[in-house]
Amino acid sequence: MIKGGIMRVKPMIIGTRNAREMLHIGVEILRDGGSALDAVEATVRAVEDNPLDFTVGYGGLPNLLGETELDASIMDGRTLRAGAVAAVKHFKNPISIARKVMEESPHVLLVGEGAELFAESMGFKRCDLRTDHNRKFYEAFVKDKIPELGDEFARWRNYLMEYIRNYRLREWYERLSMEHHGTVNVIAIDSRGDICTGVSTSGLFLKLPGRVGDSPIIGAGNYADNRVGGAACTGRGELTIRLSTARSIIAYMKAGMSVAEACMQAIRDVNALEETGGVSCLAMDNRGNTYAASNRRTPIYYYMDVDSEAPEERKGSLV
Numbered sequence: 233m234i235k236g237g238i239m240r241v242k243p244m245i246i247g248t249r250n251a252r253e254m255l256h257i258g259v260e261i262l263r264d265g266g267s268a269l270d271a272v273e274a275t276v277r278a279v280e281d282n283p284l285d286f287t288v289g290y291g292g293l294p295n296l297l298g299e300t301e302l303d304a305s306i307m308d309g310r311t312l313r314a315g316a317v318a319a320v321k322h323f324k325n326p327i328s329i330a331r332k333v334m335e336e337s338p339h340v341l342l343v344g345e346g347a348e349l350f351a352e353s354m355g356f357k358r359c360d361l362r363t364d365h366n367r368k369f370y371e372a373f374v375k376d377k378i379p380e381l382g383d384e385f386a387r388w389r390n391y392l393m394e395y396i397r398n399y400r401l402r403e404w405y406e407r408l409s410m411e412h413h414g415t416v417n418v419i420a421i422d423s424r425g426d427i428c429t430g431v432s433t434s435g436l437f438l439k440l441p442g443r444v445g446d447s448p449i450i451g452a453g454n455y456a457d458n459r460v461g462g463a464a465c466t467g468r469g470e471l472t473i474r475l476s477t478a479r480s481i482i483a484y485m486k487a488g489m490s491v492a493e494a495c496m497q498a499i500r501d502v503n504a505l506e507e508t509g510g511v512s513c514l515a516m517d518n519r520g521n522t523y524a525a526s527n528r529r530t531p532i533y534y535y536m537d538v539d540s541e542a543p544e545e546r547k548g549s550l551v
């Protein structure tokens with residue numbers, strides 16, 4: 233069992249821009265003496281439930297075949313236990329399924345059909361993740377970008393094969409990777425000094441079916457350890473998987489860097505790959521210091537503690 237930080241800090245929660253309106257849900261739980269785990273799960277769930285967030289949960293933008301596939305993970309810094317799911321197509325709260333994987337199964341990561349079977353056995357209800365918006369957006373985008381496919385549009389398998397053959401998927405994907413993704417990151421510390429990190433996404437818009445990003449990969453998109461802090465990532469997951477970015481931030485802090493230095497070093501590591509793709513990271517240490525860094529634009533994140541009336545906007549560094 234990993235003990236909480238030596239210094240007790242004011243319970244607090246931070247999240248990416250898309251969690252701004254939902255942080256009050258987590259902070260209420262912390263105010264009532266609830267756990268960081270409950271605060272993070274409830275906050276991420278609220279983002280997943282929001283159909284106007286097109287990059288997370290219900291209404292998330294679809295893959296190349298027009299199907300939304302969700303990835304999520306949660307990590308408990310007290311025990312270093314974690315749960316994750318990937319490529320979930322028929323359930324809108326992958327963060328809660330991930331928590332069940334952590335708490336009710338001997339596993340860390342379940343994918344696709346297996347994750348859905350597990351979700352059903354845990355009592356989660358199947359649902360259709362499509363909304364008018366994501367359907368229209370997908371059709372308009374595909375018709376606009378690939379009009380040459382004509383009648384093939386309806387024949388999905390041919391369409392996919394045609395697309396991969398003719399449109400040099402790798403280059404196309406790298407262009408998409410700059411902008412067409414989004415993820416929610418939420419990190420909290422509770423009154424016992426326990427830290428939890430949650431991450432959820434529909435991944436890259438028009439991704440290849442079956443593509444899994446960093447959000448459900450413990451160490452890449454998510455890591456929490458009470459002895460040090462919590463860290464999470466957004467952006468092009470392929471890069472942070474290669475670098476174990478979230479775990480690296482924790483390791484840099486453990487080696488003595490401040491949370492700000494650790495975040496900036498993690499983004500320097502991404503830049504050193506010299507690959508296309510934006511990455512941002514968000515972190516908190518176990519004394520309650522927070523920071524974010526990005527190679528795309530100055531990152532904005534939001535902070536609330538048990539005395540806050542409204543989310544406070546904080547800025548990180550563009551590296």
Ligand code: GLY
Pocket residue numbers: 413414415433434435436444445446447453465466467468469470
């Ligand atoms: N960072 C989210 C993804 O790559 O899917």
